Amino acid sequence: MSARGTMNEKRLPPLDRSLISSDRPVSSGLVRALRTLPRRAALKTEWPMIEVKDLSIGWGDLVLQENLSFEVKRGEVFCILGGSGAGKSTLLRFLIGLERPLAGEIDVAGHGFPDLDAGLPPFGVMFQAGALFGSLTVGENVALPLEEWTDLPHAAVTAIARAKLKLVGLDGAAEKLPAELSGGMKKRAAIARALALEPELVFLDEPSAGLDPIAAAGLDELIVTLSKSLGLTMVVVTHELESIFRIATRCLMLDKVERTIIAQGDPRELRAHSKDKRVSDFFNRKSKDS
Ligand SMILES: Nc1ncnc2c1ncn2[C@@H]1O[C@H](COP(=O)(O)OP(=O)(O)OP(=O)(O)O)[C@@H](O)[C@H]1O
Numbered sequence: 062m063s064a065r066g067t068m069n070e071k072r073l074p075p076l077d078r079s080l081i082s083s084d085r086p087v088s089s090g091l092v093r094a095l096r097t098l099p100r101r102a103a104l105k106t107e108w109p110m111i112e113v114k115d116l117s118i119g120w121g122d123l124v125l126q127e128n129l130s131f132e133v134k135r136g137e138v139f140c141i142l143g144g145s146g147a148g149k150s151t152l153l154r155f156l157i158g159l160e161r162p163l164a165g166e167i168d169v170a171g172h173g174f175p176d177l178d179a180g181l182p183p184f185g186v187m188f189q190a191g192a193l194f195g196s197l198t199v200g201e202n203v204a205l206p207l208e209e210w211t212d213l214p215h216a217a218v219t220a221i222a223r224a225k226l227k228l229v230g231l232d233g234a235a236e237k238l239p240a241e242l243s244g245g246m247k248k249r250a251a252i253a254r255a256l257a258l259e260p261e262l263v264f265l266d267e268p269s270a271g272l273d274p275i276a277a278a279g280l281d282e283l284i285v286t287l288s289k290s291l292g293l294t295m296v297v298v299t300h301e302l303e304s305i306f307r308i309a310t311r312c313l314m315l316d317k318v319e320r321t322i323i324a325q326g327d328p329r330e331l332r333a334h335s336k337d338k339r340v341s342d343f344f345n346r347k348s349k350d351s
């Protein structure tokens with residue numbers, strides 16, 4: 062679809078330095094094992110992380126959204142907004158290569174349309190209904206992508222899963238079952254799982270939905286911290302107004318009736334300057350907590 066390249070150019074992913082410098086002694090065996098992580102196509106840093114041109118999404122004659130054009134720059138926290146049923150989760154499914162566009166182009170990390178059969182994807186995903194497996198411990202849940210994509214020995218997989226849990230503030234939760242976690246902790250564990258394979262791009266679908274305001278604010282803080290400290294690019298679906306202003310560098314808004322993007326840019330500027338009543342009403346509405 063894009064002439065920019067294929068997923069064939071591959072190199073080893075960078076080592077997770079935080080593992081090596083953590084207080085846990087790391088054997089040279091683990092360092093060697095980390096090098097056996099599967100190959101991921103080299104990121105082409107000169108291009109935006111995601112580039113979408115004239116995209117139409119849907120199935121057969123059913124067009125859900127059309128003429129979608131936008132870019133996600135490296136290191137951004139980019140939010141996808143819109144009413145229920147507008148197609149936010151569906152757009153994510155197209156961006157990660159689970160569905161084929163009806164028309165238009167998607168380029169992820171300079172490698173064209175994501176080919177999920179071409180090796181380790183250049184992104185991690187937390188789906189909206191991305192529940193953890195209830196019969197596995199939290200650590201085992203986070204370890205799943207590592208089991209699936211790597212030949213790392215069990216000890217290395219366990220150590221990486223624990224490091225990812227530590228990163229999201231769930232130190233010591235590895236042995237717990239998901240049922241023993243609060244809603245916010247479950248979301249954090251799901252984010253840890255999305256980070257397991259050290260992606261530079263992460264998709265999060267409604268990370269703070271259903272959480273109380275304090276847990277939601279904590280999760281937003283985590284998203285901002287991960288983005289800033291690891292340089293992660295994040296695409297986040299949300300319609301929580303407070304979250305948008307806390308985390309988003311830029312956003313786009315899908316409209317169900319217009320079937321396209323009705324606004325995009327910095328949410329603060331959209332709130333202050335948008336002439337579109339739907340957009341202005343959305344950003345200026347009183348939140349339920351204020
Ligand atoms: N595979 C599919 N085939 C046909 N229609 C689908 C399919 N998947 C989703 N839809 C429809 O697409 C529409 C958009 O769904 P989607 O889940 O993307 O909305 P959303 O914006 O994420 O909503 P919410 O905020 O409630 O999560 C819905 O009407 C849904 O029923």
Ligand SMILES: [Mg+2]
Nearest residue numbers: 149150151189
């Ligand atoms: Mg959704």
